[in-house]
Amino acid sequence: xxxxxxxxxxxxxxxxxxxxxxxxxxxxxxxxxxxxxxxxxxxxxxxxxxxxxxxxxxxxxxxxxxxxxxxxxxxxxxxxxxxxxxxxxxxxxxxxxxxxxxxxxxxxxxx
Amino acid sequence: xxxxxxxxxxxxxxxxxxxxxxxxxxxxxxxxxxxxxxxxxxxxxxxxxxxxxxxxxxxxxxxxxxxxxxxxxxxxxxxxxxxxxxxxxxxxxxxxxxxxxxxxxxxxxxxxxx
Numbered sequence: 001x002x003x004x005x006x007x008x009x010x011x012x013x014x015x016x017x018x019x020x021x022x023x024x025x026x027x028x029x030x031x032x033x034x035x036x037x038x039x040x041x042x043x044x045x046x047x048x049x050x051x052x053x054x055x056x057x058x059x060x061x062x063x064x065x066x067x068x069x070x071x072x073x074x075x076x077x078x079x080x081x082x083x084x085x086x087x088x089x090x091x092x093x094x095x096x097x098x099x100x101x102x103x104x105x106x107x108x109x110x111x
Numbered sequence: 112x113x114x115x116x117x118x119x120x121x122x123x124x125x126x127x128x129x130x131x132x133x134x135x136x137x138x139x140x141x142x143x144x145x146x147x148x149x150x151x152x153x154x155x156x157x158x159x160x161x162x163x164x165x166x167x168x169x170x171x172x173x174x175x176x177x178x179x180x181x182x183x184x185x186x187x188x189x190x191x192x193x194x195x196x197x198x199x200x201x202x203x204x205x206x207x208x209x210x211x212x213x214x215x216x217x218x219x220x221x222x223x224x225x
Contacts, residue, residue, distance in 0.1 A: 033213070042115075042202060043154075043216040088153055097206070098144065098167060099214060101153035 005102050006089060012108040019076040021105040023089030030094040032065055034074050037086045079109045113138065115205050115217035123223045124193050132188040132220045136205030143186045144214060145178060148200040160186060161209070193224045
């Protein structure tokens with residue numbers, strides 16, 4: 001079964017609005033990362049948040065982590081058409097380098 | 112500074128043939144990971160290699176699949192006697208050192224088995 005599950009599975013919003021995606025996971029983690037994947041392309045690393053961190057910002061991105069609820073959220077503010085992509089969360093556990101990915105949220109920004 | 116390189120980008124094979132996928136990590140990176148992505152799904156871990164060593168192959172199918180990362184040259188993911196279910200995108204990632212949690216991904220190889 002998936003370690004990470006994103007919701008919603010798909011999200012469509014108007015350009016300029018904020019987009020929020022959520023990720024839940026099952027086991028204790030070391031780090032949680034968010035990646036973006038444009039259609040038919042590879043993954044682009046967006047942001048990494050460590051298990052002892054609660055919030056992190058990078059440009060228009062804001063990530064929160066709640067280890068008590070085993071969940072994370074990715075907020076993209078002032079969305080642009082170029083943000084249209086699939087977004088995945090990925091977790092790793094201490095002592096194990098492999099990443100476990102969620103099923104992804106497909107975000108569509110309507111111009 | 113070149114990123115992770117993968118080739119070929121697209122590979123078509125008939126059932127029963129062999130597929131060889133290559134991955135050159137980022138310069139200076141000696142840790143390579145292979146992931147598989149089925150259509151409309153997330154990536155699934157297959158194998159983690161360091162130069163000349165397989166560290167974790169817990170995600171590799173037991174038969175037909177093998178991986179190597181020689182001292183010189185790219186990492187190779189080899190699939191023997193391909194079947195239609197092997198059709199997927201195969202991504203390679205690299206990291207600078209063990210425990211460096213940020214992995215940099217290549218563009219992927221899309222394998223289609225006819």
